[in-house]
Amino acid sequence: MKRYKGSTHKRAALLTMSLAFGLLTACGSGNGNDPAAESAATPAGNTPAAENTAEPSKEAAIVEITVWDKPAPDAATKAVAEELQAKFDAAYPNIKVIHEDETQTPEKFLAAVAGGEQPDVFRPSFPKMQEYVQAGIVADITDLINASPDKDRFIDGAFNMATRDGKIYGVPLSMYSTGVYYNKKLFETAGITSLPATWDEFAATAKTVQEKNPGTIGFDILGMDWGDWHFEYYVWQAGGDLTELQPDGTVKLNFTSEATVTALQYYKDLKWTHKVVQSNVLQSFEENNKDFYSGKSAMILGASDAYNTFVGQGMDPSVIGFMPYPVGPAGVGPSQVGGSFWAISPSATPEKRQAAFDYIMFMSSKEAFETRLQFNKDNGLGVNPFTVVKDVDTSNYVEGMPADFLSAIRKAAETQQLEYYLKSSLSPYVVKPIQKVLLDQNADPLTELKAAEQLAQKEVIDKYNTDILSQSGK
Amino acid sequence: MKLESSPPLKALPAPRTRFRIRWTPVLFLLPSIIVFIVFKYYLIFSAVQISLFNYDIVNPPGRFVGLENYFVFLQTSTFWLALKNTFIIFLLSVALTFWVPIVQAIFLSEIRKANGVYRVLYQIPSILPVVAGALLWKWMYNPDSGLFNYLLGKIGLGPYGWLNDINMTKFAIVLPGFFASGGIGVLLYYAAIKSIPAELFESAKIDGCGPWRRIRSLVLPNIRFVILIQFISFMSGALLAFDNIFILTKGGPADASLVVSLLIQRSAFEQSNFGMSAALSFFMFLVIALLTVIQFKLQKEEN
Numbered sequence: 001m002k003r004y005k006g007s008t009h010k011r012a013a014l015l016t017m018s019l020a021f022g023l024l025t026a027c028g029s030g031n032g033n034d035p036a037a038e039s040a041a042t043p044a045g046n047t048p049a050a051e052n053t054a055e056p057s058k059e060a061a062i063v064e065i066t067v068w069d070k071p072a073p074d075a076a077t078k079a080v081a082e083e084l085q086a087k088f089d090a091a092y093p094n095i096k097v098i099h100e101d102e103t104q105t106p107e108k109f110l111a112a113v114a115g116g117e118q119p120d121v122f123r124p125s126f127p128k129m130q131e132y133v134q135a136g137i138v139a140d141i142t143d144l145i146n147a148s149p150d151k152d153r154f155i156d157g158a159f160n161m162a163t164r165d166g167k168i169y170g171v172p173l174s175m176y177s178t179g180v181y182y183n184k185k186l187f188e189t190a191g192i193t194s195l196p197a198t199w200d201e202f203a204a205t206a207k208t209v210q211e212k213n214p215g216t217i218g219f220d221i222l223g224m225d226w227g228d229w230h231f232e233y234y235v236w237q238a239g240g241d242l243t244e245l246q247p248d249g250t251v252k253l254n255f256t257s258e259a260t261v262t263a264l265q266y267y268k269d270l271k272w273t274h275k276v277v278q279s280n281v282l283q284s285f286e287e288n289n290k291d292f293y294s295g296k297s298a299m300i301l302g303a304s305d306a307y308n309t310f311v312g313q314g315m316d317p318s319v320i321g322f323m324p325y326p327v328g329p330a331g332v333g334p335s336q337v338g339g340s341f342w343a344i345s346p347s348a349t350p351e352k353r354q355a356a357f358d359y360i361m362f363m364s365s366k367e368a369f370e371t372r373l374q375f376n377k378d379n380g381l382g383v384n385p386f387t388v389v390k391d392v393d394t395s396n397y398v399e400g401m402p403a404d405f406l407s408a409i410r411k412a413a414e415t416q417q418l419e420y421y422l423k424s425s426l427s428p429y430v431v432k433p434i435q436k437v438l439l440d441q442n443a444d445p446l447t448e449l450k451a452a453e454q455l456a457q458k459e460v461i462d463k464y465n466t467d468i469l470s471q472s473g474k
Numbered sequence: 475m476k477l478e479s480s481p482p483l484k485a486l487p488a489p490r491t492r493f494r495i496r497w498t499p500v501l502f503l504l505p506s507i508i509v510f511i512v513f514k515y516y517l518i519f520s521a522v523q524i525s526l527f528n529y530d531i532v533n534p535p536g537r538f539v540g541l542e543n544y545f546v547f548l549q550t551s552t553f554w555l556a557l558k559n560t561f562i563i564f565l566l567s568v569a570l571t572f573w574v575p576i577v578q579a580i581f582l583s584e585i586r587k588a589n590g591v592y593r594v595l596y597q598i599p600s601i602l603p604v605v606a607g608a609l610l611w612k613w614m615y616n617p618d619s620g621l622f623n624y625l626l627g628k629i630g631l632g633p634y635g636w637l638n639d640i641n642m643t644k645f646a647i648v649l650p651g652f653f654a655s656g657g658i659g660v661l662l663y664y665a666a667i668k669s670i671p672a673e674l675f676e677s678a679k680i681d682g683c684g685p686w687r688r689i690r691s692l693v694l695p696n697i698r699f700v701i702l703i704q705f706i707s708f709m710s711g712a713l714l715a716f717d718n719i720f721i722l723t724k725g726g727p728a729d730a731s732l733v734v735s736l737l738i739q740r741s742a743f744e745q746s747n748f749g750m751s752a753a754l755s756f757f758m759f760l761v762i763a764l765l766t767v768i769q770f771k772l773q774k775e776e777n
Contacts, residue, residue, distance in 0.1 A: 224726070
């Protein structure tokens with residue numbers, strides 16, 4: 001154990017130092033984290049205090065785990081998070097949980113992994129989960145899940161994004177669905193009575209709202225370095241997807257497909273032909289949200305849980321409208337399903353894995369979900385109508401949310417799609433043509449997408465596919 | 475009479491110097507030597523080591539790939555674009571900002587009254603953290619609600635895209651340095667100018683040298699070494715610039731401001747390719763080391 005700890009600290013210190021000096025380095029020595037060597041140890045059997053028969057806190061060894069779930073000091077849900085954490089401490093006296101900042105970025109997470117300081121429990125988003133499974137930095141928890149009586153509580157398909165080759169790597173934590181938020185007041189002033197259902201209608205609506213409400217923006221587009229996030233919806237609406245997962249696990253790029261080119265042309269038209277988007281197309285996601293909740297923009301794309309943000313920032317709930325995506329040339333407008341998982345470090349010892357799993361399942365219990373929902377309801381924070389478990393009915397907690405808002409969210413979620421495969425690695429390549437057409441009136445969508453595809457193929461996909469094929473021995 | 479040649483004089487033995495370690499200087503130097511070895515050289519060697527592997531952050535170091543990481547990035551157009559952007563930003567920085575503290579120091583050396591106040595004023599911009607400064611500039615550049623477009627609009631100019639304009643981004647990144655490039659550089663140049671004997675200035679004046687001639691023939695040659703040292707530091711700072719670019723543009727729009735340091739970050743933390751990231755880091759280390767050596771050689775030849 002001593003050797004393990006020393007090596008860990010050494011690597012952590014080195015990584016920190018190397019980042020500080022701009023030369024990305026880390027200790028080249030062995031990591032000392034040898035789960036195989038430690039696998040002989042028996043799990044501690046971290047039974048809850050109430051179920052223990054003979055003074056577990058004195059007899060059983062304390063297992064310490066690190067969890068990246070400490071809420072930010074100004075988080076609206078800080079109190080309820082801490083309440084649940086305290087309940088866990090009382091229920092599991094032989095598990096000591098060290099809570100660390102939950103707002104740490106994926107970059108910090110990778111630095112922690114490289115430095116041997118990977119938290120025992122962390123919460124990656126759907127796209128990050130795919131990336132981390134590929135990188136081998138999440139533990140296979142299939143046995144723990146299959147042995148858990150709670151497995152069937154989760155909704156169908158909830159484990160899909162954390163499953164690879166039949167192995168499960170994460171426990172579903174949250175889910176959301178996306179659509180178009182609109183400002184009812186601005187629509188009313190513009191005399192708009194029916195919501196846009198197609199791309200053409202959407203552009204016309206944005207133009208009318210903008211003209212009838214001087215000083216406002218018809219539609220806040222996302223052109224910053226997350227621009228591919230919203231752009232992919234338009235590719236779906238045009239009948240395609242940015243990438244395609246092949247049966248052998250390799251990935252095919254579809255940047256130059258007709259659907260992608262059509263979607264990018266539509267982006268270009270919104271900016272240069274219809275002129276319904278903001279001048280600062282590169283502004284941040286938060287700035288887009290700010291435009292919407294301050295009444296500066298009439299429409300914005302957003303997730304079902306963004307309602308909390310808008311109300312939290314003082315927007316009148318009665319003016320918040322939500323609608324499914326207008327359909328594109330393919331006649332479809334699926335909603336994006338996003339969310340996050342609980343995951344466990346593969347370097348964690350069997351005792352720690354068990355303790356981590358106990359913690360995750362405690363936080364995924366019916367009581368924990370309901371405590372959080374009740375807190376949100378009591379504090380007017382709004383409730384995400386989607387949940388990852390079957391035994392919690394969110395409709396009991398949505399009092400105060402406009403009924404049409406809820407029905408629109410449910411309608412939007414009727415057809416759903418997951419984000420494009422390998423998004424984390426390909427994002428910069430997709431964003432480049434998006435920014436080009438939004439900033440340069442003369443940029444040709446097909447030319448820009450061709451260049452991006454060639455680059456991504458050479459710099460990301462070729463290596464990825466080679467690794468996949470070599471791993472599978474093909 | 476035959477003169478007998480006297481026996482050759484025996485060379486006197488050189489006074490024996492005993493090798494003695496003076497412990498006091500060693501003790502003073504030791505901390506910095508240790509810090510340099512641990513925090514600089516060891517990291518450089520580690521970077522070289524990591525760059526030779528398909529680095530596996532879970533089970534380091536992963537598969538040995540030799541120089542493959544170097545060959546791979548040298549063949550990507552993203553790297554060459556980033557390198558080109560890096561040097562364009564560096565050259566723009568030289569043109570727009572490097573000379574500013576020299577001019578400030580020359581002016582400062584001519585000021586007699588309240589000289590100390592001016593020196594403090596020149597230092598204040600350097601107190602502002604880079605991140606805070608960059609955020610402030612980002613706000614001022616906002617094409618919709620930024621200060622610059624507002625003020626320029628008052629005189630009938632603009633609106634400009636600033637960071638939103640692919641052709642203007644690099645200039646907009648460098649521009650803040652023009653206004654806030656003083657700091658410690660001004661004091662170094664000022665101290666160097668003040669160390670030039672006053673008699674030289676007096677005799678130059680008697681000989682009829684005007685201010686421009688005094689600067690060209692007296693001041694600049696005498697502070698040349700400080701300029702060289704400052705230029706090397708400036709060069710490595712500009713070629714490895716990260717924080718201000720990350721905050722202002724994150725390499726955008728459309729990679730127009732993607733520099734090698736951002737590519738290093740992207741390789742490591744967005745693509746989990748630490749081997750490639752280390753290879754890029756070491757490459758930049760070599761580039762800067764080479765440029766520094768060339769700079770010193772040129773200076774030596776000139777001397």
